[in-house]
Amino acid sequence: QVQLVESGGGLVQPGGSLRLSCAISRSISSIYVMGWYRQAPGKQRELVAGLTSGGRTNYADSVKGRFTISRDNTKNTVYLQMNSLKPEDTAVYYCNAEAPRGLELYDYWGQGTQVTVSS
Numbered sequence: 001q002v003q004l005v006e007s008g009g010g011l012v013q014p015g016g017s018l019r020l021s022c023a024i025s026r027s028i029s030s031i032y033v034m035g036w037y038r039q040a041p042g043k044q045r046e047l048v049a050g051l052t053s054g055g056r057t058n059y060a061d062s063v064k065g066r067f068t069i070s071r072d073n074t075k076n077t078v079y080l081q082m083n084s085l086k087p088e089d090t091a092v093y094y095c096n097a098e099a100p101r102g103l104e105l106y107d108y109w110g111q112g113t114q115v116t117v118s119s
Contacts, residue, residue: 001025001027002025002111003024003025003027003028003097003108004022004023004024004025004028004095004096004097004108004109004110005022005023005095005110005111006020006021006022006093006094006095006110006111006112006113007020007021007022007023007113008020008021008113009093009113009114009115010114010115010116011116011117011118012085012115012116012117013085013117013118013119014085014086014087014117014118014119015084015085016085016117017081017082017083017084017085018082018085018115019079019080019081019082020036020079020080020082020093020095020113020115021077021078021079022034022036022077022078022079022080022095022110023076023077024076024077024078024097025076026076028097028099028108029099029100030099030100031053031097031098031099032052032053032098032099032105033050033051033052033053033096033097033098034050034051034069034071034078034095034096034097034098035047035048035049035050035051035069035095035096035097035098036048036049036050036067036069036078036080036093036094036095036096037093037094037096038089038091038092038093038094038115039091039092039094039112040090040091040092043091045094046060047060048060048063048067048080048093049063049067049068049069049080050069051069051070051071051078057069062088063082063089066082066083066084066085067080067081067082067083068080068081068083069081078095080093082115085115085117086117087117087118088117089115089117090115090116090117090118091115092112092113092114092115093112093113093114093115094109094110094111094112095109095110096108096109096110
């Protein structure tokens with residue numbers, strides 16, 4: 001079953017904006033932390049933004065001041081607002097949820113959405 005689904009990626013020019021969405025299945029409960037990660041070709045997957053169940057956020061230094069993570073609990077959706085995009089932001093962006101699954105703490109992952117920043 002698909003439990004996290006990203007959308008909103010695409011091709012944008014430098015300086016442009018995109019808002020990514022992550023739809024969370026109702027089957028996932030008690031989420032501790034939501035996060036957005038990205039992976040560019042030849043690079044390791046890196047944390048871009050995190051959001052705790054208590055509402056605290058943290059960001060990678062490279063995106064601080066430009067990206068914003070938020071969550072709409074009613075819609076069960078997490079967003080990543082990306083402004084002032086740069087070519088270096090080009091990557092596949094993945095939604096992540098840390099939540100209990102059975103007796104384990106499990107990392108759920110979406111399939112990813114491509115963001116390309118280019119003229």
